[in-house]
Amino acid sequence: MDSPLGDANTTLILLALVFLSSIVADVSCSSDDPSLSAFFYDYTCPQxxxxxxxxxxxxxxxxxxxxxxxxxxxxxxxxxxxxxxxxxxxxxxxxxxxxxxxxxxxxxxxxxxxxxxxxxxxxxxxxxxxxxxxxxxxxxxxxxxxxxxxxxxxxxxxxxxxxxxxxxxxxxPPPIADVPKLVSMFATMGLTEVDMVTLSGAHSIGQARCSTFRQRLFDDRGSGSPDPTMQKQFLGSLQEICPRQGNGNAVAPLDFVTPMRFDNNYYLNLQYGKGIFASDQVLFSGRGITENYVRYYSYDQDAFFQSFVRSMIKMGNITPLTGKRGQIRKNCRRPN
Structure with missing residues (x-):
């Protein structure tokens, strides 16, 4: 099997991505809502x-x-x-x-x-x-x-x-979305294609219900066959956990290697055809920004972590209610 880092152009790609990451950082930081502050509760609720x-x-x-x-x-x-x-x-x-x-x-x-x-x-x-x-x-x-x-x-x-x-x-975003659909849905939220790949790294931890990916295992998009992008041994393991007529609420880890650890192994898995959701695996299904960043993050965990922080802050800034808008609920389950 080819090296997960790709062909001889990988080094050049990585260098270019480092430069692109610095641009993304500048854009993310400039989008912070001025009404939000890390010190907002320092005096009113320091605990x-x-x-x-x-x-x-x-x-x-x-x-x-x-x-x-x-x-x-x-x-x-x-x-x-x-x-x-x-x-x-x-x-x-x-x-x-x-x-x-x-x-x-x-x-x-x-x-x-x-x-x-x-x-x-x-x-x-x-x-x-x-x-x-x-x-x-x-x-x-x-x-x-x-x-x-x-x-x-x-x-x-x-x-x-x-x-x-x-x-x-x-x-x-649904677990069957392709890259154009994912890019469009994230763009609606003011998030870039790079933000989309970065935030997808949250699937480094957690589990997925069989009902959300079973079709890939047996009849991908009505083809009558499993998803051909899925690695065969991985496919077999998932078919044991999620048989065709099994419990749809049974779960499988999103990352079989380090399922409880937040790391960059999610991106390495995609390069070997071990993404659970179709919406994960498609990030490595073509030559473009998504595949380049999958390679980049699998190579450099620190870069992934830095980008993840920026994208999480950016996502947290999506049209917040501040000032006199909204309320401080006494009970999170119902309005006051």
Missing amino acids: LQDIVRSDVEKAFKREARIAASLLRLHFHDCFINGCDASVLLDDTKTFKGEKSALPNANSLRGFELIDAIKARVEIQCEGVVSCADILTLAARDSVALTGGPSWEVLLGRRDSLTANRTAANVLI
């Missing part, structure tokens, strides 16, 4: 970050899977009207919550932990800290606890008064 970190760490020790669940919860929140904790809302008489949307139903996890953190924060700083900021901090701490980078989270978001299940059904 906040210690509380969040402590509770996430305790939950992680009980169940390591919770880290990926919190990271995914944050992603699914930010893609619907920005990072406003709308994903945490239960159904009401006036709207249907996002929890029951197709990409989220029986899939998103971590709501109880966010409730518990919010309750502790309310005891210390009543009516001060938003659920949206708690979720953003919890996602950051989840990455750090699993071996990934940490960073200063920009704070000051407020919570939405409503949810949008219709948008959640449309705007969350």
